[in-house]
Amino acid sequence: LNVWRKDISTMKTTPKRGNNSAMRKQFLPLLATICGVGADDYNHRYQEGDRVDLWVNKVGPYANPQEAYEYYILPYCAPDTRHHPDKKDGSFNALKAHTIGERLGGHALRHSGHDIIYPSLSAPAEMGILETCTTTPLTAEQVKLFATAAEDQWFYQMYADDLPVWGMVGEMLPDLEAATGENFGNDLSHLEEAVAKHEENRGEFKPYVYTKRTLQVSHNGDRIIKVDLTSEPASLTEVKLGVTLKFELDIQWAQTNTPFHSRFDRYLDHAFFKHQIHWFSIFNSFMMVLFLMGLVALILLRTLRKDYARYALSHGRRDVEEGELDDDEDIDEDEKHRLNEGRSNVGGPVTGVEDSGWKQVHGDVFRAPKFLPLLAAILGTGWQVVTLVMGVVLFAVAGPLHGEVHEERGEVLTAILVFYSLSSIIAGYASGSYFKLYYATTVMGRSKTGAGGATQWQLTMALTVLLLPSILGAVLSVLNGIALMYGTIYYIPFLVLLKLFFLWIFVSVPLCILGTLLGRHAKLGSKKNDPFPCRVNAIPRPIPEDIPWYGVPANLIPFSGLFSFGSIFIELYYILTSLWNYKFYHVYGFLLGVYAILCLVVCMTTIIVVYFCLNSENYLWQWTAFYSGGSTALYIFLYSIYYFVFKTSMHGLVQTSFYFGYMILISLGMGTLCGTLGHWAANKFVRTIFQNVKVD
Numbered sequence: 001l002n003v004w005r006k007d008i009s010t011m012k013t014t015p016k017r018g019n020n021s022a023m024r025k026q027f028l029p030l031l032a033t034i035c036g037v038g039a040d041d042y043n044h045r046y047q048e049g050d051r052v053d054l055w056v057n058k059v060g061p062y063a064n065p066q067e068a069y070e071y072y073i074l075p076y077c078a079p080d081t082r083h084h085p086d087k088k089d090g091s092f093n094a095l096k097a098h099t100i101g102e103r104l105g106g107h108a109l110r111h112s113g114h115d116i117i118y119p120s121l122s123a124p125a126e127m128g129i130l131e132t133c134t135t136t137p138l139t140a141e142q143v144k145l146f147a148t149a150a151e152d153q154w155f156y157q158m159y160a161d162d163l164p165v166w167g168m169v170g171e172m173l174p175d176l177e178a179a180t181g182e183n184f185g186n187d188l189s190h191l192e193e194a195v196a197k198h199e200e201n202r203g204e205f206k207p208y209v210y211t212k213r214t215l216q217v218s219h220n221g222d223r224i225i226k227v228d229l230t231s232e233p234a235s236l237t238e239v240k241l242g243v244t245l246k247f248e249l250d251i252q253w254a255q256t257n258t259p260f261h262s263r264f265d266r267y268l269d270h271a272f273f274k275h276q277i278h279w280f281s282i283f284n285s286f287m288m289v290l291f292l293m294g295l296v297a298l299i300l301l302r303t304l305r306k307d308y309a310r311y312a313l314s315h316g317r318r319d320v321e322e323g324e325l326d327d328d329e330d331i332d333e334d335e336k337h338r339l340n341e342g343r344s345n346v347g348g349p350v351t352g353v354e355d356s357g358w359k360q361v362h363g364d365v366f367r368a369p370k371f372l373p374l375l376a377a378i379l380g381t382g383w384q385v386v387t388l389v390m391g392v393v394l395f396a397v398a399g400p401l402h403g404e405v406h407e408e409r410g411e412v413l414t415a416i417l418v419f420y421s422l423s424s425i426i427a428g429y430a431s432g433s434y435f436k437l438y439y440a441t442t443v444m445g446r447s448k449t450g451a452g453g454a455t456q457w458q459l460t461m462a463l464t465v466l467l468l469p470s471i472l473g474a475v476l477s478v479l480n481g482i483a484l485m486y487g488t489i490y491y492i493p494f495l496v497l498l499k500l501f502f503l504w505i506f507v508s509v510p511l512c513i514l515g516t517l518l519g520r521h522a523k524l525g526s527k528k529n530d531p532f533p534c535r536v537n538a539i540p541r542p543i544p545e546d547i548p549w550y551g552v553p554a555n556l557i558p559f560s561g562l563f564s565f566g567s568i569f570i571e572l573y574y575i576l577t578s579l580w581n582y583k584f585y586h587v588y589g590f591l592l593g594v595y596a597i598l599c600l601v602v603c604m605t606t607i608i609v610v611y612f613c614l615n616s617e618n619y620l621w622q623w624t625a626f627y628s629g630g631s632t633a634l635y636i637f638l639y640s641i642y643y644f645v646f647k648t649s650m651h652g653l654v655q656t657s658f659y660f661g662y663m664i665l666i667s668l669g670m671g672t673l674c675g676t677l678g679h680w681a682a683n684k685f686v687r688t689i690f691q692n693v694k695v696d
Contacts, residue, residue, distance in 0.1 A: 044161055044260070045222045046118040052160060052217070052224070054116055055096060055109040058489055059149070059156040059169065063648070064655035065580055066483075066490050070108060071156055073487075074149060074169065075142040077133040077247055081115035100417065100499055101410025106490040109159060116160070119253045121221060128252040137242045146170065146239040150207035158229065160217065162407075163263070165229035170209035171236060208236040212248040218256040225256050225263045264407045273574060273587045281570030282590065285597045288567055292604035299611055304689060307357060358614035362690055363537035365614065368438035369622035373456055376438075377463030378626070380431025380515075382676025384423045384468070385669055391419040393595060396588040406584045417503065424508040428515025431464040433522045441536045461516045465509055471668065479661045486654050533691040544617050551616025553609070553624040560605040561631025564674055567601045568594055569639060576643050580650070580659070599677055602629045606678030607685045614686070621682060629678025633671025637663060 046052065056071035072093055083090040092113035114131055138146070148154075150170035158165050212235035218226040237245055358365075369375055395415050396405045405411040439456065476492065483491035492500075524531040549555050571594040578585035585591075606628040610621045618624075640663040644650060650659060 044224070046219075046224070047222060048118060048120045050118040052116040052118055054112040054114045054215070055159040056112045057107060057109050057157040057159060057164075059154055060488070061152045061652075062155045062168075063153070064650055064652060065582065066106065066488065066658035067486070067652060067654045068106060068489050069487060070489055071110065071112075071158075074145055074154075075135060075138065077135045077245075079113040079115070079131045079133050079249065081113060081131060083111060083113040083115060099410050099414055100496055101412070101414030103410075103493060103496045104413045105410045107409050108489040112158065114249060114251070116215075116217075116251055119219070128250050131249045131251065132246060134246045135244055137244055138239065140241055143239050143241050146209050147207040150209060150239070160215075160227045161224040162409075163224065163227045164267070165215075165227050167213060167229050167231050168210065170207055170239070172205040173208050173236070174204055174206070207239045209239055209245065211235040211237050211245055212250070214250045214252060216252045216254060218254045218258070220256050220258060220260065223260045223263075225258045225260065226266070264404065267584050268406075268586050269583055272577075272583065273585070273590075278570065278574065278587070278590065282593055282597075284570075285567040285594065285601075288563070289597055289600045289604070292563070292601060292608075296604050296607050299608065307359070357617070358611070358689070361541060361614060361617050361619035362534040364541045364619040365621065365686060365690060366438075366441065366532040366534060367536050367540065367619065368441045369620070372435060372438055372442065373460040373463055375622060375626070376431040376435040376460050377467050378672065379434055379676050379679060380427040380429075380464045381468050382672045382679075383430040384420070384427035385673045386676060387423040387426050388416065388419045389595065389673060391423070392416055393588060393592050395419075397592055399588070404586070406586050417500075421503055421507045422511070424511040425515035425518075427464055428461070428512040428517075429519040429522070430515075431460055432516035432519025433524060434519075435460045436520055436522070437524050437531060457520065461513060464516060465512050469504060469508075472665065475661050475665055479658055482654060482657050488654060490658065533687060541617075541619070543620070547616040547618070550612050551618065553613055553618070553627070556609045556612060557624070557627050557631050560609050560628040560678075561633075561635055561674075563605045564598060564602050564629065564632040565635035565639070568598050569635075572636065572639060573643070576640070576647075579662075580643075580648060598674070602632070602674045602677045603681030605629075606682050610682040610685060621686060622679065625679040625682035626675040628675075628682075630671040630675030632674040633667040636670055637667040640667070 058068035059071050059074060060068035078084050078092050083092045085092050090113070091111040094111045096109040096111070098107060098109070117129075135142075146169070150172050154169040155166055156169060158167075210231035210233075212232040214228075214230045214232065216226075216228045216230075217224060218228075235248070237243075239245075392412065392415050395402075396412070399405055403411075405415070435457070480491050483489075571590065574587075574590075575585060577583055606625050609628045610625050613621055613624055640660075644656075644659055650656065
């Protein structure tokens with residue numbers, strides 16, 4: 001890989017040094033083209049004389065991460081090196097090849113034009129190399145660009161050997177000549193004091209830009225370990241009409257003993273992510289799980305046991321032996337008295353036992369829910385999201401085996417695309433099997449002709465294939481249009497959109513259709529003709545209207561979502577901070593634990609909600625179970641509004657649109673995930689309690 005180097009601007013392969021065998025002439029340029037990077041960038045190993053590419057990524061307001069533009073949108077000059085545009089075969093501002101994940105993440109690396117040469121491995125210290133360039137006299141438009149960058153606190157990002165560095169474009173300062181008695185020197189703190197002193201006279205501030213920067217590269221043997229970029233405060237130059245700016249980059253090399261595998265640790269904020277509050281939140285969520293598990297156990301072991309005994313007496317079951325309840329410590333004395341009074345009437349009219357509760361809806365509890373194709377498609381999509389999230393989290397947790405995901409640009413987004421495509425078969429199978437399970441209880445399913453059945457199957461399949469991509473496509477299309485209108489680098493190029501479409505149409509859609517067909521022909525339940533524990537009545541039972549408040553689903557669903565949100569909101573803060581505040585999220589073990597806790601909390605709370613509804617003889621539990629878990633999405637979105645207002649300084653149409661567009665997608669995804677898990681837990685619960693009841 002060190003023999004050949006790809007020239008990005010001309011798309012030619014030129015020999016660098018070494019053996020020029022026929023195999024290398026054919027194979028290595030192809031490999032470099034596929035990787036989309038230079039050979040040295042790929043294996044991160046250099047030898048004396050190798051060129052190190054310095055890439056510029058973006059520039060934009062520090063407060064708005066998604067309002068980022070290409071670096072050379074600002075009137076910086078091209079360095080006077082071999083990459084200068086006036087020289088042949090230069091790579092100045094040439095676009096680096098990117099993966100789909102990198103482009104979706106808003107990365108658009110271009111060659112800076114600087115010519116950095118790897119130093120001698122044996123030399124103890126290296127002399128600095130100064131690269132300079134001078135702009136033409138600034139026009140009014142160029143002055144306005146620099147002034148806007150200084151006023152809005154624009155920063156830029158560069159990459160050297162895949163290590164990021166950041167720097168500020170300029171500062172808004174008072175007139176340096178008028179600030180008598182001020183000694184700015186090389187200390188930025190003096191400038192900050194001057195800014196604070198003249199803060200009340202904001203109109204007197206003028207734009208200044210940094211014209212000299214120092215790039216210090218530390219290496220250990222043949223590997224680059226650390227890259228630091230500092231801007232010299234003494235080089236601040238006022239931006240005026242007609243002035244020429246001389247930009248300098250001082251490239252310095254140093255040696256270090258830091259090993260290569262730990263070179264990215266300096267970018268990780270361990271004090272923030274591994275704070276005691278983070279550990280306490282995990283413990284708090286775990287205690288909530290124990291509380292909810294105890295509550296569900298109380299329902300299953302005590303309340304349901306009393307329900308079974310009461311229903312046994314009310315239906316004249318003669319297998320209740322004399323004195324059996326006297327030794328049952330789980331039933332209180334009042335209940336024993338009522339049941340013993342009713343035992344004398346076994347076989348005849350029962351007195352003292354009320355004929356009400358969840359058992360009364362045994363003939364309707366397994367009736368098909370309204371909008372069956374839609375619910376089947378949503379649940380199928382939900383299982384796809386559950387698999388997707390679990391797969392990506394486990395992939396990130398296994399980072400030490402294949403490479404930490406936070407060290408590679410776009411790695412997480414690439415993993416999401418792969419897991420989404422492959423998990424489409426799970427979405428199809430889940431939706432197809434669910435539709436088959438309940439379709440027999442519908443009016444069309446009961447008819448012998450089966451009229452409309454094929455149409456319903458096709459509708460279910462189409463909804464499963466199109467539901468999630470349609471929502472994603474609609475939101476991303478709006479955001480892409482805004483990004484193109486404002487000229488930011490966060491737009492998705494046409495070729496990337498074309499690749500995504502091919503990935504969906506040739507991988508995701510066929511797998512989803514295959515999964516639906518497999519689900520349609522899957523064997524469901526232990527019974528051959530009826531997969532449910534109880535038969536479904538032909539005529540629906542009326543739902544009582546006079547029920548207590550805790551039997552109304554609308555009163556219980558918000559509490560269920562609140563418990564689920566309470567188990568994750570601390571972790572949600574860390575995730576949002578990583579997304580919107582330039583931090584590298586790396587505590588994937590925490591994330592896996594919180595994800596497991598969320599699944600348990602959603603399942604427990606949904607079981608409680610469904611039990612109260614069934615006990616009020618409301619058998620429409622399917623949508624209630626989904627809404628119970630899915631209501632978590634509402635709290636996540638409300639929290640995102642709070643975070644936007646109080647935790648960030650974001651402003652402008654571009655950033656606001658991207659923030660709330662992404663948060664809508666995240667909230668909907670989490671709502672679908674939690675709703676699916678809640679429905680699954682409720683389904684297991686309902687089947688369990690009705691399997692243990694003898695129905696006439």
